[in-house]
Amino acid sequence: MTIAMALTKGRLEKNTIAMLDECGYGTEALKNKGRALVFADTKKDLEYFLVKANDCITYVEHGVADVGVVGKDTLLEGGKDYYELLDLEIGKCKFIVASLPETDLFNKVGQIKIGTKYPTVARQYFLSKGMDVEIIKIDGSVELSPLLGLCDGIVDIMETGTTLKENGLVVLDTVCPISARLIVNKAAFRLKRNEILDLITDLESVVKKNAASTQ
Amino acid sequence: MNQIQLPEGFRDSILEECTKKNRLKNTLQEVFESYGYEEIQTPAIEYYQTYSKAFKNLNDQDMFKFFDTNQDILALRMDMTVPIARAVTTRFKDEMGPFRLRYCANVYKVRPSLAGKKCEAMDCGIELIGLDHQSDLEVLLCALDGFEALHIPSYLLEIGTVKFFEEACKNAKVSDKDRTVLADLIDRKSMVELKDFLEKSSLSATAVEFFMSLPLLSGSQAILDQAYALSFSPTLKEIVIDMKELAVALSELGYGDHVNFDLGKIAHLDYYTGIIFEGFVEGAGTSVLSGGRYDSLLKVFGNDLPACGFSFKIDALADQVHLEQKKEKVQLIYGPNQKTEAMKWAHELRKTKIVELVCGFEDEIYIKEVQ
Numbered sequence: 285m286t287i288a289m290a291l292t293k294g295r296l297e298k299n300t301i302a303m304l305d306e307c308g309y310g311t312e313a314l315k316n317k318g319r320a321l322v323f324a325d326t327k328k329d330l331e332y333f334l335v336k337a338n339d340c341i342t343y344v345e346h347g348v349a350d351v352g353v354v355g356k357d358t359l360l361e362g363g364k365d366y367y368e369l370l371d372l373e374i375g376k377c378k379f380i381v382a383s384l385p386e387t388d389l390f391n392k393v394g395q396i397k398i399g400t401k402y403p404t405v406a407r408q409y410f411l412s413k414g415m416d417v418e419i420i421k422i423d424g425s426v427e428l429s430p431l432l433g434l435c436d437g438i439v440d441i442m443e444t445g446t447t448l449k450e451n452g453l454v455v456l457d458t459v460c461p462i463s464a465r466l467i468v469n470k471a472a473f474r475l476k477r478n479e480i481l482d483l484i485t486d487l488e489s490v491v492k493k494n495a496a497s498t499q
Numbered sequence: 500m501n502q503i504q505l506p507e508g509f510r511d512s513i514l515e516e517c518t519k520k521n522r523l524k525n526t527l528q529e530v531f532e533s534y535g536y537e538e539i540q541t542p543a544i545e546y547y548q549t550y551s552k553a554f555k556n557l558n559d560q561d562m563f564k565f566f567d568t569n570q571d572i573l574a575l576r577m578d579m580t581v582p583i584a585r586a587v588t589t590r591f592k593d594e595m596g597p598f599r600l601r602y603c604a605n606v607y608k609v610r611p612s613l614a615g616k617k618c619e620a621m622d623c624g625i626e627l628i629g630l631d632h633q634s635d636l637e638v639l640l641c642a643l644d645g646f647e648a649l650h651i652p653s654y655l656l657e658i659g660t661v662k663f664f665e666e667a668c669k670n671a672k673v674s675d676k677d678r679t680v681l682a683d684l685i686d687r688k689s690m691v692e693l694k695d696f697l698e699k700s701s702l703s704a705t706a707v708e709f710f711m712s713l714p715l716l717s718g719s720q721a722i723l724d725q726a727y728a729l730s731f732s733p734t735l736k737e738i739v740i741d742m743k744e745l746a747v748a749l750s751e752l753g754y755g756d757h758v759n760f761d762l763g764k765i766a767h768l769d770y771y772t773g774i775i776f777e778g779f780v781e782g783a784g785t786s787v788l789s790g791g792r793y794d795s796l797l798k799v800f801g802n803d804l805p806a807c808g809f810s811f812k813i814d815a816l817a818d819q820v821h822l823e824q825k826k827e828k829v830q831l832i833y834g835p836n837q838k839t840e841a842m843k844w845a846h847e848l849r850k851t852k853i854v855e856l857v858c859g860f861e862d863e864i865y866i867k868e869v870q
Contacts, residue, residue, distance in 0.1 A: 342615070347785065364687060366687075370691075371690075465691065468688075474657055
């Protein structure tokens, strides 16, 4: 049975395709996209399509895609109706809490305002610290919000930390590490079990190989 | 405001969709009836308390709630099992069981916004009340016969038991708090976090290996041998042996190809006490059947009876079935002065065909075929 695989566009795209190549899959069509939207693997019984991270979860939850590759950041913020079977260990970064150095965020008296693109992650983090904060949803350049006085602090993704440093923000805490995960539709896991387990075995061997080569 | 919208999560069913749903419903009801199940209908509205009593882990936000004139909280029923458990304890109070009840009804759940999910769905199922786990096989067969009757070529019934995980937690002395986390991680087969969690825990190496294997401990009958090997206590081994017995019986009865086992199955409803099972068909992204044994639910309402049941999700199934050829449809066209004659003819025709009457302008009467 054909496996339909939803890949996240953008940041993860290149690394994911490289992993599939390493597995010996035929991803030529994915590299020379043209106008097509669905790409058939030239070697395996697989079908790929590229979608935005949030949509990847939606497609997998509905079973339109059997499996998907998506960042943990998106998973933490979205639905939960899928299986998360493998850490691909690509697209690594982390969720952090940051503020201006003069703000004593964790000891501030009164209302604390947090700017973030990830309200669920931010709320859960502060609740786990026993803090009830006000979340302000910001869609881009989150690091700007404390500078302009909209928020006391931010919860955001940090890759290298350069952007934060350039804006004079300091990291106060790490919320959790992030990397790309392989998610699987619940019904597909039963009905296409062997195909999916094979895919996982293939990807897992690449994960191990990659880990060994970076050490 | 131009009020033409439905509330989100609700939809009208028209034409073929209705026909499909009705066909599914009728076919299943016939199977249930042949097993001796009798129909029960309960109101769409229950007291919220009925549900909060039935579930310890009830997610309040999943229910549509409102108030009655006494300011008591009412709720739209979110399943049929709880209303039936309530009804049996009152309506059949002094009667001897077992009770075999079937139903087909809409149930309501608040679903995430803008995710293409339905808040109202039709459940069609049975509850066998008053018989212990010896009747598990009968209930499973009824579900399998339901699938057979629907002529779905590839379906799969996956069977697990809540006892396997629970006994393992007890034997490995997992705290209540850790148990909840562990259950959630295993249920979502969240392998990365599960590994993290187990590595940080103080559980024995055997227990860690056991819990780490649970999410993938599913497949055909052979998986039970693997489960047996992983079982680190006599009670766990016993549970696997019971499951094997069930597996042998099911394959002897000819259902082997349609049955899978999943020892890592975690119940989403905390009233389940024994086997739990889900049905899948090709094309549907979610389960189309779910059920299990709930031996302590009726006690909550004051009548201590064991029970087991399941329901087919009619809406999820309707998208996957194809209708067989319908009756031939014709138009009978007649003139303004031929009404009686036309009705007479139509009456005859309707014995074999579907007849739609059309009044024309001229006095002539004839049949036209409709695609």
